[in-house]
Amino acid sequence: MVPPVMTGRTRPVREGYSVALVMAGLPSDVADLIAGERVTSLSRARQQYIGRIEDGEVKLALRRTVEAVGKTIEREALELSAAxxxxxxxxxxxxxxxxxxxAWTSQVITAEDARRGIAEAREDFRRGVLEATVREMSEKDLAFALAMLDDSDGSRLVDIAARMDVTNGYASTYKRxxxxxxxxRERPGGRLDFDTSLLREYLDEFYTE
Known part of the structure; x- marks a missing residue:
């Protein structure tokens, strides 16, 4: 799919237009795609990582989307969703x-609608993202991630290395x-944390005794 898309972009570029391509996917898959021989223009393009979205922006986006079609959403539903x-x-x-x-047949999205929707979303995320992410990790990748579970406020590389019984240099390879x-993800100050708390919960539930 992507190579034809990238081939089709050359004409507007030649005509002086700016072109942007927005993609979503597992980071490892996106990295492999960018490094692919058939789409070298992607590796030369400027890449912008969206990053985490502030809770206020999340609530604003949800509320505006709902109100755009004449519905309303309860404040508690917004709070639950953002969290x-x-x-x-x-x-x-x-x-x-x-x-x-x-809330398909209702004009108001309630807190109960949000709770049920969140439960379904978490299950979908587990099947579609978390399981695939862990499946693609090597044994040492997984060992590194499991060594992070003991820390509730970010992990230091030296502590992870000690739990894995390896040198800091060896652990650094798996950090990268x-x-x-x-x-x-790396916090200011160098501590490591899971990119999403859902992955922490998943590993804690299925990969620890």
């Missing part, structure tokens, strides 16, 4: 979609891999 999304763009899509489905895969 469950955690600034993660794809979860914003999922929660919004399933919450809307729950997990950052590239979108499994982990």
């Amino acid at each position: 469950s999304i955690g600034g993660f763009a794809y979860m914003l899509q999922l929660v919004g979609y399933f919450m809307w489905e729950e 891999r997990l950052l590239k895969q979108g499994v982990a």
